[in-house]
Amino acid sequence: MGELRSAEASNSSSGSNAADDTPKQMLSRFYALQEERVQTYKMFEEGFLAYLQGAPNYNFPLYRQLVHEITETFNKISADILHIKSTFAEWNNLLPISEIIGKIQDAEKNKLELTAKLQLCRQKLQDENSETVQIESDEIKQQLKDNRDFLVEQMEELKFESEDLYLEDNEPETVDSTLSAER
Incomplete structure (x- = not known):
């Protein structure tokens, strides 16, 4: 669990001032956050898995601490990604990228909720192997698979939508209409 904190510290200290970041840098930061x-x-x-191995005498306080640290990490990642999404939304020609990032963020939130539900089912299955719990587990696994497929599609869409950022070195269009009047 200490590794999680050190990874968080290195990521937060390596972040740059988002106001100075280019769209390519923001997108690179997004991909780094997804890897995190x-x-x-x-x-x-x-x-x-370590928690499950303790059955029937589960070490719930240790697992609860892990869940707390994982939740903090996911909250930090989500906040950073929402900032990236809003920054892309401010650049007129990059609004589609912002929308895709928003869809990815929503799907990631759903994935975390499904993962937690599946963990509860897995513990129930270990404790009381019932057909009802097995059916519930199978349904959640299918939902997770569908969620992963959607995430892959959205990441591909993001790659397609952002490829122009790598072909051109143009600055993003801003809301300032005075620039077009001067030309």
Whole structure:
């Protein structure tokens, strides 16, 4: 769990002033945050598996601490991504990127909720292997699969929508209409 805090500290200290960032830099930061999410999910799963191995005498206080740290990390990531989304929304020609990032953010929130539900089901299955719980678990697994498929589609859409950022070195259009009047 200490690794989580050190990863958070290094990421927050390496962030730059978003007002000075180019669209490419903002997009790179978004991808880095998505990778941080992947790593956080891995830590969450490893901690959950360790918790399950303690059955029937689960170490709930330790697991609760893990959930707290994971939640803090996901909240920080979400706040950073929402800032990136709003920054892209301020640049007129980059609004579609902002909208895609918003869809990804919503899907990630749903994924976390489904992951927590699945963990509860997995513990119930370990404690009381019932057909009802198995059906619920299978339904949640399908929802998670659908969610992952949607996330992959949106990441591909983001890649497609943002490819112009890598082809051109143009600055984003702003809301200031005086620039077009001068030309």
